[in-house]
Amino acid sequence: MKRLQDMIETLSIPVFATLLGLLVGSIFVWLAGVQPLQTYTSLFCEGFGPTGCDSLTDLIVVDITDEDTGETTYHFAPTYGEKGHPLGLALERATPLILAALSATVAFKAGMFSIGMDGQFALGALVAAFLGYWLPQQIYGLAGVVDPDEASEALQLVMRLSIPAIIISLAAAAGAFYSWIAGYLKVKLNVNELISTIILNAIAVQFVTFMLNGPLRADMNNVARTERIDDTAWLMPFNRAFLNDVDWFNGARLGIGIFIALVAAILLWVYIWRTTSGYEQRMTQGSSLFARFGGIPTDRAIIRAMLISGALSGIAGAIQILGVERRMVDGFVLSGTGFDGVLVAVLARESVVAIFFVAVLYSGLQLGAINLQFGNIPRQLGGMIIALIILFTSMEDYFRSLITRFRLRVFGVDQIVNDDDNSDGTEEVQHA
Amino acid sequence: MTTAIEMRNIRKYFASSSTLALDQVNFEVQPGEVHALVGENGAGKTTLMNVLYGLVSPDEGEILVQGKPVQISHPDHAIQQGIGMVHQHFKLVPSFTIAENIMLGVEPNQFGVLNSSTEAEAVRKLAADYGLPVDPNKRIQDVSVGIQQRVEILKSLQRDARVLILDEPTAVLTPQEVRELYVVIRRLAESGRSVILITHKLLEVKEVADRLTVMRRGKVVGTDDVANVSVRDIANMMVGRQVILTVPRTPAEPGETVLEVENLLVADNKGLPAVMGASLQLRKGEILGIAGISGNGQTELVEAIAGTRPIDGGDVRLLGESLVGKTVRQRRDVGMAHIPEDRMTSGLNMTTTLDENVVVTSYDREPYSKGGYLQFDAIRQLAQQIAKTFHIKSAAAGGNVRTLSGGNLQKIVLGRELEGDPALIIANQPTRGVDVGSIEFVHKTLVDVRDHGAAILLISVELDEILALSDRVAVMYEGRIVATLDMDEVNEEKLGLLMAGSSLPQDDALAYEEMN
Numbered sequence: 001m002k003r004l005q006d007m008i009e010t011l012s013i014p015v016f017a018t019l020l021g022l023l024v025g026s027i028f029v030w031l032a033g034v035q036p037l038q039t040y041t042s043l044f045c046e047g048f049g050p051t052g053c054d055s056l057t058d059l060i061v062v063d064i065t066d067e068d069t070g071e072t073t074y075h076f077a078p079t080y081g082e083k084g085h086p087l088g089l090a091l092e093r094a095t096p097l098i099l100a101a102l103s104a105t106v107a108f109k110a111g112m113f114s115i116g117m118d119g120q121f122a123l124g125a126l127v128a129a130f131l132g133y134w135l136p137q138q139i140y141g142l143a144g145v146v147d148p149d150e151a152s153e154a155l156q157l158v159m160r161l162s163i164p165a166i167i168i169s170l171a172a173a174a175g176a177f178y179s180w181i182a183g184y185l186k187v188k189l190n191v192n193e194l195i196s197t198i199i200l201n202a203i204a205v206q207f208v209t210f211m212l213n214g215p216l217r218a219d220m221n222n223v224a225r226t227e228r229i230d231d232t233a234w235l236m237p238f239n240r241a242f243l244n245d246v247d248w249f250n251g252a253r254l255g256i257g258i259f260i261a262l263v264a265a266i267l268l269w270v271y272i273w274r275t276t277s278g279y280e281q282r283m284t285q286g287s288s289l290f291a292r293f294g295g296i297p298t299d300r301a302i303i304r305a306m307l308i309s310g311a312l313s314g315i316a317g318a319i320q321i322l323g324v325e326r327r328m329v330d331g332f333v334l335s336g337t338g339f340d341g342v343l344v345a346v347l348a349r350e351s352v353v354a355i356f357f358v359a360v361l362y363s364g365l366q367l368g369a370i371n372l373q374f375g376n377i378p379r380q381l382g383g384m385i386i387a388l389i390i391l392f393t394s395m396e397d398y399f400r401s402l403i404t405r406f407r408l409r410v411f412g413v414d415q416i417v418n419d420d421d422n423s424d425g426t427e428e429v430q431h432a
Numbered sequence: 433m434t435t436a437i438e439m440r441n442i443r444k445y446f447a448s449s450s451t452l453a454l455d456q457v458n459f460e461v462q463p464g465e466v467h468a469l470v471g472e473n474g475a476g477k478t479t480l481m482n483v484l485y486g487l488v489s490p491d492e493g494e495i496l497v498q499g500k501p502v503q504i505s506h507p508d509h510a511i512q513q514g515i516g517m518v519h520q521h522f523k524l525v526p527s528f529t530i531a532e533n534i535m536l537g538v539e540p541n542q543f544g545v546l547n548s549s550t551e552a553e554a555v556r557k558l559a560a561d562y563g564l565p566v567d568p569n570k571r572i573q574d575v576s577v578g579i580q581q582r583v584e585i586l587k588s589l590q591r592d593a594r595v596l597i598l599d600e601p602t603a604v605l606t607p608q609e610v611r612e613l614y615v616v617i618r619r620l621a622e623s624g625r626s627v628i629l630i631t632h633k634l635l636e637v638k639e640v641a642d643r644l645t646v647m648r649r650g651k652v653v654g655t656d657d658v659a660n661v662s663v664r665d666i667a668n669m670m671v672g673r674q675v676i677l678t679v680p681r682t683p684a685e686p687g688e689t690v691l692e693v694e695n696l697l698v699a700d701n702k703g704l705p706a707v708m709g710a711s712l713q714l715r716k717g718e719i720l721g722i723a724g725i726s727g728n729g730q731t732e733l734v735e736a737i738a739g740t741r742p743i744d745g746g747d748v749r750l751l752g753e754s755l756v757g758k759t760v761r762q763r764r765d766v767g768m769a770h771i772p773e774d775r776m777t778s779g780l781n782m783t784t785t786l787d788e789n790v791v792v793t794s795y796d797r798e799p800y801s802k803g804g805y806l807q808f809d810a811i812r813q814l815a816q817q818i819a820k821t822f823h824i825k826s827a828a829a830g831g832n833v834r835t836l837s838g839g840n841l842q843k844i845v846l847g848r849e850l851e852g853d854p855a856l857i858i859a860n861q862p863t864r865g866v867d868v869g870s871i872e873f874v875h876k877t878l879v880d881v882r883d884h885g886a887a888i889l890l891i892s893v894e895l896d897e898i899l900a901l902s903d904r905v906a907v908m909y910e911g912r913i914v915a916t917l918d919m920d921e922v923n924e925e926k927l928g929l930l931m932a933g934s935s936l937p938q939d940d941a942l943a944y945e946e947m948n
């Protein structure tokens with residue numbers, strides 16, 4: 001009974017926060033001189049709804065009237081892909097976000113408030129952009145192939161299978177190393193991880209920008225960029241590889257990356273909640289003194305968490321290059337994907353499952369807002385609503401006390417006090 | 433004779449912790465009496481007095497001072513009404529002198545000039561009037577806790593307090609300081625003032641108080657003349673059932689040496705020496721009590737033995753094996769168990785379940801872990817077995833331990849640490865902040881494991897606890913073991929002197945004579 005109550009309370013807070021965020025947001029929408037309800041409808045339709053979506057119910061079941069026959073048909077909205085569906089794009093954007101959020105979560109779960117995702121993401125991407133071009137060149141050179149197009153089918157196949165895996169592993173290693181620095185500083189010198197990761201992020205941005213404008217610059221294009229990665233390193237999106245006719249994708253570069261994110265999430269969940277190593281780091285998070293007094297090697301747990309965290313961000317960067325952008329363009333490092341991942345992790349309250357929903361919601365809202373700017377609505381709206389939701393979510397304690405006060409009024413003091421009864425009524429004390 | 437203080441139907445609900453701290457409480461104090469307010473931890477004693485002192489505003493109820501209803505919503509109002517309070521944690525400025533602290537806010541500062549010599553003179557006079565000798569020119573940071581308490585009392589008296597509230601004043605004092613405080617309290621009462629003495633030490637009540645009020649879980653259980661009730665009655669009223677106050681135990685039958693500490697050197701958090709050459713020996717089947725006022729190196733000694741603080745010199749041997757440089761886990765493997773001083777941060781992880789709390793010392797070995805994966809059924813079984821043996825509220829089994837009371841929490845720690853029959857048990861303040869019922873249980877359990885051959889190192893600031901449980905007592909003072917006594921040569925007086933560094937009380941006596 002008590003636990004059910006707790007669960008409802010815990011679940012209702014983010015929902016409540018989201019509604020409140022939308023409500024307060026609507027004041028601004030209204031001030032901007034547009035209809036709030038209509039704006040929200042288009043915001044969600046642009047982000048999550050199928051073509052032809054014009055009401056909030058269309059997000060679930062969409063009704064389509066055939067222009068010729070005048071017949072109305074009903075379709076399950078998320079899979080209705082006639083003339084394209086934005087969900088594919090939302091998932092494309094959500095992929096690195098999910099990985100970055102997992103990265104933040106695993107660090108948080110060792111009591112490390114690391115926000116180094118941006119730097120690790122940038123380094124992972126740089127490794128991928130470089131190797132994606134360089135590594136295949138080397139292999140062609142060794143195999144004596146002059147024109148890559150003329151390479152044998154067998155070689156191509158082997159390369160397609162192995163190169164992305166190698167690159168992703170190395171990007172993961174780069175991210176892990178970078179994150180390890182912050183972990184090591186914390187363990188050995190007790191340097192606050194928040195500060196060290198902020199500094200490491202700044203260094204990574206400078207380094208990547210330098211590499212991009214210097215050694216790795218491909219051509220004299222206005223905006224500095226690297227060479228495009230070789231096709232054998234490319235994680236081809238589904239609609240390019242085999243689902244060519246499916247409109248639903250709407251040009252989204254959605255590929256194997258989302259499955260990598262899914263597998264990473266499952267593995268991470270098992271690691272955190274089922275393994276002894278995960279236990280070590282959760283106890284370190286809960287109370288590091290308790291962990292130390294109990295005999296848990298807390299330093300090792302912290303370092304391990306930071307290594308995993310960095311690897312996940314590095315993988316996120318690699319997938320963004322290998323699966324989506326195929327080359328690194330100046331400005332990439334400023335995308336803020338890593339930091340958005342931190343926000344997603346915070347909003348999802350470190351729950352691996354919730355990260356998926358929050359990341360898709362977050363990406364969809366951003367997407368909807370970007371699409372909206374073509375209308376007459378200020379483009380900052382999406383960002384503002386996200387910010388408001390985060391703000392209200394962070395007021396959790398306040399909501400909880402509101403709920404308690406409400407219960408107090410409805411049920412009276414006795415009910416609540418008895419609920420929390422934890423008397424020490426030891427019966428006959430007899431120790432065997 | 434009008435009643436000095438009367439509190440009627442006071443109710444206070446704390447939404448933040450969902451506790452009804454005070455439930456229709458009625459409380460009254462007569463002029464010239466010492467009124468003891470007793471109850472277990474969390475009974476609501478401090479909250480009730482905070483209401484009286486204007487620090488907590490009640491939801492309902494009224495306060496009458498000398499028969500007249502008053503509004504007290506700020507300590508200033510309380511002071512105007514002649515009510516003074518000495519808190520559990522003193523509110524003094526460490527870098528100020530005693531005189532400055534006492535005169536703070538009421539300095540005789542004509543034209544805004546602080547006149548330190550008149551201040552000192554005023555304080556000296558005040559101190560002499562009440563027989564509370566202090567050196568007005570000493571800084572707070574340089575004087576003992578006992579003196580600081582005097583300063584707090586003087587501060588209230590300076591403001592003409594007719595009713596003085598003392599919140600657990602003896603918790604921080606040596607036995608000698610406690611005696612002196614009693615004298616002061618009696619003298620204040622004789623001068624017509626009322627003293628409200630909050631405590632959960634029952635002998636104290638019998639010794640100084642005229643009347644007492646017992647609280648239990650936010651309610652007043654009863655008020656009576658002290659002469660009409662026995663210590664046992666009071667204990668039963670506090671707990672709400674029969675309790676056994678003394679620990680039944682047979683003389684120890686010590687065996688071979690289990691723990692040897694030799695010339696141990698340990699630094700505190702600031703890197704300053706805290707343990708300076710301490711040596712001790714502990715044998716199988718005995719309890720060695722370490723007595724001492726907190727802050728004399730006990731914490732550092734324990735942590736160095738337990739493995740959470742580096743050993744800077746000397747040696748610690750457990751069952752003949754040196755522990756220097758070993759991790760906590762390695763020491764536990766040799767046969768150490770440790771009940772830490774602070775169960776909320778070191779003994780338990782308050783953010784998780786009973787299961788995860790009991791398995792912390794064995795999570796990585798069979799049957800609790802196989803191939804790197806936790807085995808939840810086995811862990812569950814362990815937790816249930818401990819909960820059953822140690823009478824831990826079963827409701828706690830699956831849920832978070834956060835909601836459990838201090839007594840239940842301590843039993844979880846105890847259950848976990850005694851699992852697997854360790855050779856050495858370090859019990860640091862094993863009953864701090866737990867209720868009378870749980871104290872009884874913890875004591876019985878410790879004696880019981882001793883009888884089964886464990887060696888127990890008991891560290892406690894409660895002299896009663898040391899005396900009740902130990903087979904031998906070592907006294908720690910300024911980082912050294914200054915004496916180790918067998919139980920038959922121990923008495924409270926002797927221990928008190930040793931705990932105070934032996935020479936300190938004479939200094940005080942001299943200071944007192946000088947002043948008169």
Ligand SMILES: Nc1ncnc2c1ncn2[C@@H]1O[C@H](COP(=O)(O)OP(=O)(O)O)[C@@H](O)[C@H]1O
Pocket residue numbers: 446447448449451452453471472473474475476477478479480
């Ligand atoms: N400021 C506060 N906020 C929330 N709960 C409180 C606060 N002060 C006390 N409590 C709760 O009220 C109860 C009574 O506490 P207290 O008066 O300090 O007890 P005592 O002094 O008798 O040990 C306890 O359960 C405590 O947790």
Ligand SMILES: [Mg+2]
Pocket residue numbers: 474477478479520
């Ligand atoms: Mg108290």
